[in-house]
Amino acid sequence: MEWGFGPNNIGLAVHATQKETNINMVFLEKRDELTWQNGMMVPGTDIQHSPHRDFITPIDPTSDYTFLNYLKSHNRLLNFLNVPTTFPFRLEWSLYVQWVASHFLEIVKLGQHVTKIEQTLKNGASVFRVITEDGKEYLGRSVALGTGGKPIIPEELEPYLGERVYHLTDYQKKTNQAIKDGCNKFAVVGASQSAVEILIDLYRKPGVEITAITRGIGFRQKDLSPFTEHIFFPDFVEWFQRRDADSRRQINTELETAVYGRADKDALDEIYRLWYEDHLQGQPRMELKNYCEIEKATINRSINLFIREKHSSTQSSIKADAVIVATGFERLERGINSHKTPSILKDLKSSIEHDRGGNLYIAPDYSLGIIGESGHRLPIFMTSFSAPSHGVGDAGTFPLLAHRSAAIISSLTEQLKAHKE
Numbered sequence: 001m002e003w004g005f006g007p008n009n010i011g012l013a014v015h016a017t018q019k020e021t022n023i024n025m026v027f028l029e030k031r032d033e034l035t036w037q038n039g040m041m042v043p044g045t046d047i048q049h050s051p052h053r054d055f056i057t058p059i060d061p062t063s064d065y066t067f068l069n070y071l072k073s074h075n076r077l078l079n080f081l082n083v084p085t086t087f088p089f090r091l092e093w094s095l096y097v098q099w100v101a102s103h104f105l106e107i108v109k110l111g112q113h114v115t116k117i118e119q120t121l122k123n124g125a126s127v128f129r130v131i132t133e134d135g136k137e138y139l140g141r142s143v144a145l146g147t148g149g150k151p152i153i154p155e156e157l158e159p160y161l162g163e164r165v166y167h168l169t170d171y172q173k174k175t176n177q178a179i180k181d182g183c184n185k186f187a188v189v190g191a192s193q194s195a196v197e198i199l200i201d202l203y204r205k206p207g208v209e210i211t212a213i214t215r216g217i218g219f220r221q222k223d224l225s226p227f228t229e230h231i232f233f234p235d236f237v238e239w240f241q242r243r244d245a246d247s248r249r250q251i252n253t254e255l256e257t258a259v260y261g262r263a264d265k266d267a268l269d270e271i272y273r274l275w276y277e278d279h280l281q282g283q284p285r286m287e288l289k290n291y292c293e294i295e296k297a298t299i300n301r302s303i304n305l306f307i308r309e310k311h312s313s314t315q316s317s318i319k320a321d322a323v324i325v326a327t328g329f330e331r332l333e334r335g336i337n338s339h340k341t342p343s344i345l346k347d348l349k350s351s352i353e354h355d356r357g358g359n360l361y362i363a364p365d366y367s368l369g370i371i372g373e374s375g376h377r378l379p380i381f382m383t384s385f386s387a388p389s390h391g392v393g394d395a396g397t398f399p400l401l402a403h404r405s406a407a408i409i410s411s412l413t414e415q416l417k418a419h420k421e
Contacts, residue, residue, distance in 0.1 A: 005029040005108050007036065007055075007097060007398060008383035009146035011405035013104040014055045014065045021413050026138060027104070028112040028130065034105075036097040037090065039169045040194060042201045046087040048193065048222070048264055049399045053232070055100055058402040065103075070096045112136065117143065118347045119373050126372025128380075142367075142412060144381040145342065149329030154189065156294045157325060164303060168194045168326045175322070179205060183321035187211045187305060189294065190326035191219050196263040196271050198324055199286065203274045210286040211318050213307060218290045219271065222262035223255075231255055231393030234403045240391040241364055245355065252392045259392045260328065289318070297323075342385065353377075362389035365411035366404060379415070381408045 005027045016023050056063040063069070067088070071077040080088070088096075101108075113133040120129045122139060130138045151167040161167075164183075166174045168190075175186075184207050188198055191214040202208050212218075230236050240248060278284045289307060295315075296306040305318040345352065345368075353369035355361040362368050366386055367379035383404065387395035394400045 004146035004148065005034060005101060006146055006148055007401060008404070009144055010097065010101050010104070011055050011401045012144055012383070012408055013107070014100060015059070015405040015409040018056065018060055018063060019409055019413065021409065021416070023409070023412050023416060025107055027108045028114055028132065028138065029108055029110050030113045032111045034098055034101045034108070036094045038094070039171050039173060040197070041091050041094060041172060042197050045090045045197050046085060047090055047093045047398070048087065051088045053399045054096070054402070055405070056402055059406050065100050067096055070099050114344065116347060117344060119351065119370070119378070121373060126376055126378055128378060142379045142381065142415065144383055144408065145344070145385070146383045147344070148384050151325070152327045152330055153325055154294055154327065156297045157323060160297060160299055160303070164321065165323045166325065168198060168324060171198055171324060175324070178322045179208070185209050185319065185321045187213060187303070187318055187320040187323045188326055189213045189323065190328065191216060192261055192326055192328055193222070193263040193267065195219070195326035196267045198326055199271050200267065200274065203285065208285065211289060211320065212286060213289045213292050213294065213305070215293060215310070216291065218288060219268055220262050221265055221268055223258045224264070228255065228258045231258060231391055232399035234400070237390050237394050237400065241389065248388065252387060255392050259395060259397070345380070362386055365407050366390070367411060379411070383408070
């Protein structure tokens with residue numbers, strides 16, 4: 001039983017097919033259509049990893065589901081190889097994800113919003129009961145949680161979420177509508193890759209004025225050195241798992257700069273060039289508010305943001321027609337040194353296995369153990385929340401997706417074999 005049919009659970013479907021397993025799978029997807037980062041298809045943006053780190057290539061480059069086979073199937077391989085860029089456009093990667101997903105529609109239930117998961121007994125054995133918003137129930141001996149992270153919204157802005165205050169996942173649709181409605185003053189909160197991409201895109205829109213609000217020096221570059229890239233290698237993950245809890249937290253803190261809250265050099269160079277050129281012309285369209293935090297927000301005809309500069313305590317205010325929140329997504333280890341249980345598992349909290357430190361224990365096969373009513377261990381595979389146990393490089397992102405999927409399918413195959421015996 002899987003819910004969410006984004007990249008992580010699509011990967012499970014691919015690898016189950018490759019191994020020709022007899023695993024009975026059904027995927028419950030909240031949305032009514034299968035898309036990937038649909039709200040962030042900003043023209044010119046790309047993915048930040050090798051196209052060969054797709055659903056299957058690192059495990060089986062001969063598979064039908066490789067990115068290269070997708071290109072070949074659509075008669076674009078030679079043109080793609082001729083594009084003067086290192087990484088694929090985000091639009092093309094989204095089309096690839098949708099193409100792979102389309103092969104598994106018969107086992108995907110769209111429009112199924114899961115609201116609860118609990119234990120029950122079937123023929124004397126413990127199983128999971130997954131309940132959806134419309135009252136449907138699904139039973140299974142294991143669950144793969146592939147819902148991804150929940151958008152982070154600063155609490156000062158949360159009451160105003162809507163058409164004029166929105167997360168980056170709604171960027172294109174709501175920004176285009178806001179501009180049609182006459183909005184031209186935008187505030188962008190955050191310093192991630194997505195924040196920089198949004199700023200560049202806003203610069204392309206005539207007459208738009210921008211305020212960029214960041215908690216640090218501004219926009220910082222990701223650590224993409226070839227040595228740091230080893231955090232996306234399976235042998236690093238295995239090494240990381242053998243470290244104690246304190247060491248894992250320390251390592252994750254050290255390596256956060258390769259994954260979170262940073263941007264690629266090409267995007268940073270472009271936004272700085274645009275900012276500098278504006279100042280040369282004497283008509284700056286983007287104001288930088290660095291080391292700043294939002295203390296309060298109000299809305300009348302405009303959105304009023306009251307901010308404080310952290311190191312001088314200087315207070316100021318900003319008027320905007322729309323505020324775009326580009327502060328990322330919640331993680332299981334929010335704050336990197338803490339752990340929490342995803343809210344969907346609240347009814348199982350008392351049965352979840354923990355380590356000696358009282359934190360959630362995620363096994364090497366990515367399973368969170370639940371002690372079943374019959375005394376047997378029921379696994380919930382955490383496809384998106386494995387940074388505390390497997391390292392920040394394995395936090396639900398694409399670079400290790402193929403290895404993660406292979407490990408989970410292998411574990412499920414062993415579970416099926418043991419059940420038959």
